[in-house]
Amino acid sequence: MTDARTEILRRIRAAAVPPAPEPPRRHLRHAPGLDEHDRPAVLALFTERLEEYGATVLHAEHAGPAVAEALAGARSVVAPAGLPEGWTSGWDGEVRFDAPPLTNDRLDATDAVLTTCAAAVAESGTLVLDGGPGQGRRAATLLPDLHVCVVRAEQVHSALPGALAVLDPARPLTFVSGPSATADIEMIRVKGVHGPRRLVVVLLP
Amino acid sequence: MTRSFLGWPAFPEAAEREVGNRQLRENVRRATHTIRGKRAVLAAERPDWEALRDTAAAIKDQVLSHLEEYLLQVEEKVTAAGGTVHWARDAAEANRIVTDLVRATGETEIVKVKSMLTEEIGLDAALEAAGINARETDLAATIVQLGDDLPSHVVVPALHRNRSEIRDIFVREMGRHGRPAPEGLTDDPAELAEAARLHLREKFLGAKVAVSGANFLVAETGTLVVVESEGNGRMCLTLADTLISVVGIEKTVPRWQDLEVFLQLLARNATGERMAPYTSTWTGTTDGDGPAAFHLVLVDNGRTRALADPVGRQALRCIRCGACMNICPVYERTGGHAYGSVYPGPIGAILNPLLKGLDDPQTASLPYASTLCGACNDVCPVRIRFTDVLLDLRAQVADGGQHPVERAALGAVGSVMAHQAAWKAAVKGIGVVGPLLLPRKIRLPGPLGGWTDSRALPDIPRESFRGWWKRTEGATE
Known part of the structure; x- marks a missing residue:
């Protein structure tokens, strides 16, 4: 008896599918309706789309004060390795470092997580995490109920194609487009299921 | 016990029964009209919508014409990144592989990300027979599982249920499978979602093994992609020690950058969102982040049969957005169960016969479950010509002596x-x-x-x- 792999590949060859034409790829590479080089417009769209999802956007010159504002009400925060120093110095809660790695139960019992991001997309209000410096492993950005993400303006692409081009698929990536949600009950959107129920984005120049 | 569509009556008989259920008709009508409206707004927002569809269809056609090459690439890249690739000719083989992998971990309760393929192959029932309790974690899939029900939609499997039915299922069943529903639970959707959050939280935190499907499988990088809304997918993909992903061979896309086309189409067309709240991608395993063991099970189960059909093979472009069922006048009236398959609606009417052949009367009745109005052609993000395939399948049924x-x-x-x-x-x-x-x-x-x-x-x-x-x-x- 042949093995499954050999047999499936044989069936594929036997199907004799004719060659297909090259994809036209005539779609837009940037967000429709705005000039991608108009940075204020791109950042305004990013803010608008995040707020549509119910995320809070704080525009700030420096991370510290905005982070303190974002973390108001939280008692504890996870700080991933590589987070710039001083971001939490203006806040008086407990900072938990993820080294050695916190257990899942400990992460679950932490109120918030503070991260940077790898890229962002204006059109869909998307943040992308890749586990790089200041972003932490995936569990750390999943279990706490509040996610505070600091984004630098230069990281915001107007649309998805630009972000995909700078991301490294070898890393585990998480694209976050607004807080966790469901519409499984009568197609009524309910915010907050399993992922963080609150998302605050601090947008730096 | 896990229900299945085994022995389901042919479409005309099943449809007659379903349309007699007024509550069901109201639920399905309300839900499909809501999604239709949202989809229309967000599709219209993209001036290049038709260009995106052209490119998506053409990329998928390239996948189908180079499938062997791309699958070998997937195998090579996933293996190089620390994953193990398995191949399964049919449902029984896929179920056996997954069951053996779970058994090897010694675990008896696992968590699952919603996957239509695992529904198609009856994985939950196969695991149950082996003494393994597979808990669904998507809200709609949880409603279906707790209610000992069957899925009726590829995106929203519990679309046929309204809020008060869901409340009753939660109150009755949650306690039998873990944390009970909160006292005094009402039928407010936010309260129901919170009940599911609490019920499933302990399962995520304790899970050692997770099973998922994938929306896309990138050949050049060996990357898997899961698109979801609730975060249950992230929980399963991240917290378990062992991750087993069961994926149809047609889910392949050639290049990483091709995702720009599919990710921009999928959520807009499926749920009327610009992007779904969460998209997770991973390539093999990553030290210190997520599962230490990753298995990819590549499943045929009739896909090569469909591939050999010159007209029907376009059905393998499908990215399971569900827009064809949301727009279908037949689905709107019968709901999904009438189709006797986890793939209902127009895509079910063509995909089931292509995957399984036309030998049994139930499957052979499906190409007739259509008015040929063509609304599905117009909303399909990968330009499947449903009406062409339906007519061709009807001709095959007639030539086969069924009528x-x-x-x-x-x-x-x-x-x-x-x-x-x-x-x-x-x-x-x-x-x-x-x-x-x-x-x-x-x-x-x-x-x-x-x-x-x-x-x-x-x-x-x-x-x-x-x-x-x-x-x-x-x-x-």
């Missing part, structure tokens, strides 16, 4: 039409005899009765068009 009476009748009409004199005589004759002999409401004998049961015969004019033209030369007076 002998229709075939004999059409053969007789054909031979009369082929001879001018016979046709003239027949048309003239029916105008004289028809109005006298045929009442408006008759029941044709035998299998033809299915036609007259739901239709009234039109009035037969006394004069044929040819006769009228000959007499008047088209003058209206």
